[in-house]
Amino acid sequence: MDTLISPTARKVMEKARSNHYYFQVVGDHGKLDQPYFKNGWWYVPEDKPIIDQNAIQRIELVRSITPTRGFIIAHEAPKLLCPPKGWETPRPAKVKPVRGRVSLETGVDWSTVGQVALTAAKAVGTVLAAVLYFLVEAIAVFASVDPKLIVILEDGTWMEVMTWYE
């Protein structure tokens, strides 16, 4: 994308920075009439985007400098990679059955050992499940697409005012 910064956009960015917001100019393509794909991102024009108070404050900040011409919600479209040629799904190896006599040792209370092992397995399982849950949650947050809210300024500059995880 072009990153030509107009004087109006510069003023908006300066005011945003003084309010500790981090805005970026992501283009100067003017108003968008239909969805547009570029560099792995879908830019979808929205007349009234469903946004929270945080985004509204940012838009108001922009409007205190210059009128806006519209909004764009940008969604990342991750590329799906095909498997390489000749790739085969690995098959599980066959386990040979154990042959021969199995002798049990005497003098060990196997029921107690089993109970202790069961308790330990439950404790370890609970901890592992908790860790796994947090890992899955973290991966779900960071692997999801991150939309951007872009405000189109009156001079046609596209200004990214907020990004978030969906």
Add this chain to the structure above:
Amino acid sequence: MVRVILRGIRFITPWLLRILWATLNVVGTAIASLWVGVPTATRRIAERWVEIAVTAGFPTEFDQPLYFMGRFVAFLTIVAGWIATAYITVFLLRWIFHL
């Protein structure tokens, strides 16, 4: 036994060097804040941290809270630097003048 000691030294040395480097950084930050002033230093540090975070993909939805958290952490860093500087000063004076 000697091998255990050598392994221990090999294990501890990088961590000691990192701690030393971090302490020097903290002391340097504290001394630099004396020139530019604490508010300016914390603001610059926090702005730099936010910029790094946003460039690395941190959602700008949280840029304002991140900035204020950064300023708080930067202030704590400067205070820690002053404490470290005071300890080093006292240590050096006692070492030099045998106090």
